[in-house]
Amino acid sequence: MGEQSISLFANNAIGTWMRILHVNNQASVGYLLSRAQRELGHVSDLLAQPNPYQRAPDHTAEGVKGIFLKLMALAPGYDLIHVHGGIGISGVGMAPLKVLRKRFFAHYHGSELRSDIQTSFHMLAERIFVSTPDLLAFSGHVGGRELIHIPNPVFVEGVEPVDWEARMAGLEGGAPLRIVHLPSVREVKGTDFVLKAVEEARERGARVELDIVENVPVADAMKRLEASDLCIDWMSPDYRIHGVVSIEAMLRAIPVICNIDRTLYPEEIPIISAPPGGLAEKLLEIDRMREELPRRGKLSREYAIRMHHPMKAARMIEEYL
Template sequence: MKILHLPYGIGISTLAKALREQGANAASCSFRSTNFYDYLADIRLNLNQYSIKKSDSVRRQFFRQAMAEYDLFHFHFGETFFPDKRDLRELKNAGKKRIVHHRGSEVRKLSVARSFGNPYVQVKKSWPEKTITNNLTKLSADIDHAIVNDHELLAYVKPYYKKTYVVRQPLDCSRFQPVYPSPQKKPLIVHAPSNREIKGTEFVIKAMEQLKQDGEQFTFRLIEKLPREEALALYRKAAIIIDQLRIGSYANFSLEAMALGKPVVCFIRNDLLKTYPPDLPIVNANPDTIYEEVKKLLHEPEAWAKIGKRSRKYVEGHHRPDAIAKQLLQIYSEL
C-alpha cells in the first residue's frame, strides 16, 4: 500500500518519514513552497510560483499521476487536490482509501469554542463559520474518517465524520538540541505569534510592559517574519518562551520550544487538562494571569532548567514520530 500525505502543512514530512521507518511506503507532497515546512516535503509542486492557468494544469496532472500511483490519501488542513473537493468522489469510486487530518483554524468555530466556557478564544476571520461548515460537509460526504491533534479540535469535527481519532502531533527531537536556561540577570523572554489576534499578543505585550514598569529585569523579543534560522537562534537563547493565550491548547511552537528545553507559557483550557498526560510541563496562563505567571517564573530562575528538562522529556515521550506512525498504521487498517 502506497500512502501520500498532502497538500501542505507542518509535520507531513515527519509523518511520511516515520511511516517509512516502520516499513510503510509513504511520501509527503506540498503543493506550495512558502515556508520552511513546505521545503521538507518529499514532493513539492510549487504551485504558488505559477500563473493560475499553469498551476491548475500542474495540479490536474499530479492528481492523475497520484491516482495511478497511490492507494491511500491522507489529507491535511481540510484541503484536498482541488478547492471544490471534486477529487474526493473520484478517489472514492476508484476504491482509494481516504482520511482527513484537521489541524486548527480550518475547523475552529467561535460559537463552539465559546460553548466550552472559554471567554478568551478568537478565530481567524478568514475562516467564517459558514465556510467551515461547507468545507466539513463536502469533506465528510466522501470521507468517513478524520484525525485531530488533540481534544480541543475534536468537538468541532466529531459531528461530521463516522469516526474521529485523536493523534498527537509528531516532533523529531533529533532536530532540536536542547539548551536549558541558566539563571541570568537579564533573561530573554520570547513570543513568536503566527497571528497576533489568535495568539493573544496584545496581552503578552501589555504584561511585559507592566512587568518592566514594576522593576522586573528581562529582555523581551517579539519575533515576527524572521528567517527560521534567525528565529531558532533567539529561541535557543531564551529563558522563557510564551505561546498562545486564547485557544486553550498547545501546538507546534510549544512543541519546538519544549524540545529546545525551555519553560513554555501557554493557555490550556481547564476542561482539557485531563486529556493531556499528567506530566504536562506547560506553565498555564491566560490573558488574566499572564502577568503573575511570568513574574513568578522570573523570580524562580533555578526552576527554568528543571522545567526545561521536563519539557524535553515530555515531547520525547508523548510526541515520538515512531509511536505516532504505528498509531497511524493501525488507523489506516480500519479504513
C-alpha cells in the same frame, strides 16, 4: 524518560506495508509522518506546494488546481491518500478517488474545521484526524463523525536541550529573563496580551525582556527561540491550547507559558498555565523563582519527546491502516 527517549522508536519496521501519499504539509506534519512511516516499512511520500522554509516534498505543484491535478495523476500509484487541511476541493470533487477504490484519510489542523470550511472531505474519509485536542469538539462540522487526535510531530533528531547549568550563572546574577514569543498571526496568538503583561511585569519590578519573532526564516526563528529562557505561546482567550512553537520550545528544554485548558490533554503537561489577565503576575512569580526553570525545562523536554516524536504519531495512525 531521559535522553535515550529519542531512540526508543527506532527499528520498528512492520511486517506488512502500504503505499501512502500525504497531501499538504501544514507545520511539516505531512513530511514528518511520511518519513516515520517509511521507517515502519511503508512507501510513504508527500505532495505539497514548494515552500522554502520546509523540507522539499517528493512531489510538487503550484496552487489548488495544480495540487488537485497532480493528486489525480499520482493517485493510481498509492493505496491510501492522507489529506492535511483542505486543498480547496470539495468532497464531491474528490470523488474520483472513490472510483479508483483508494482509501482516504482526512487530517484537520485548525481553522478549516473550527470555521466549518473545506470539511466535506468527511463524505469520503475512512478516518478523520485532528491536530489539537480542542478540535474534538467540532464533530458536528463533519456530520457527527468520530474525530481522532494525533499530536503534532516535530523534528526531534539533532535537537539538543539548552545548557541550563551555563545560563543559570547569569540568571542568578540578575541578568534579565529572556522571553520569546513567536506569533504567526498576532490576533490568534494573543500577542497584545503578551505585550501588555510584559510591560506591567516590568513596571512592577520584573527583570524580563521580550523578543517578538515574526516574518523571519524558520532557522533564524529557532536560533532566537534557543536563546530564550522562557517561551510565551498561545495567550488568546479563544483557543486554550498550545501550538507547535510550544513543542519546539519544550523539546529544547525551554519552559512554556500558555493560556491552556489542561483537561483537554491526556496526561499531565508541563506547560505553565496563565490566563491573559494573570500573565503579568505569573511572570513576576517566575522571575522570583528562576531556580525552578531547569527542572521545568527537563520535564518539558521529556514530555515533547514522549508525546510528539514523529514515530509516535505514525504508530498511532498505524492502528487504522
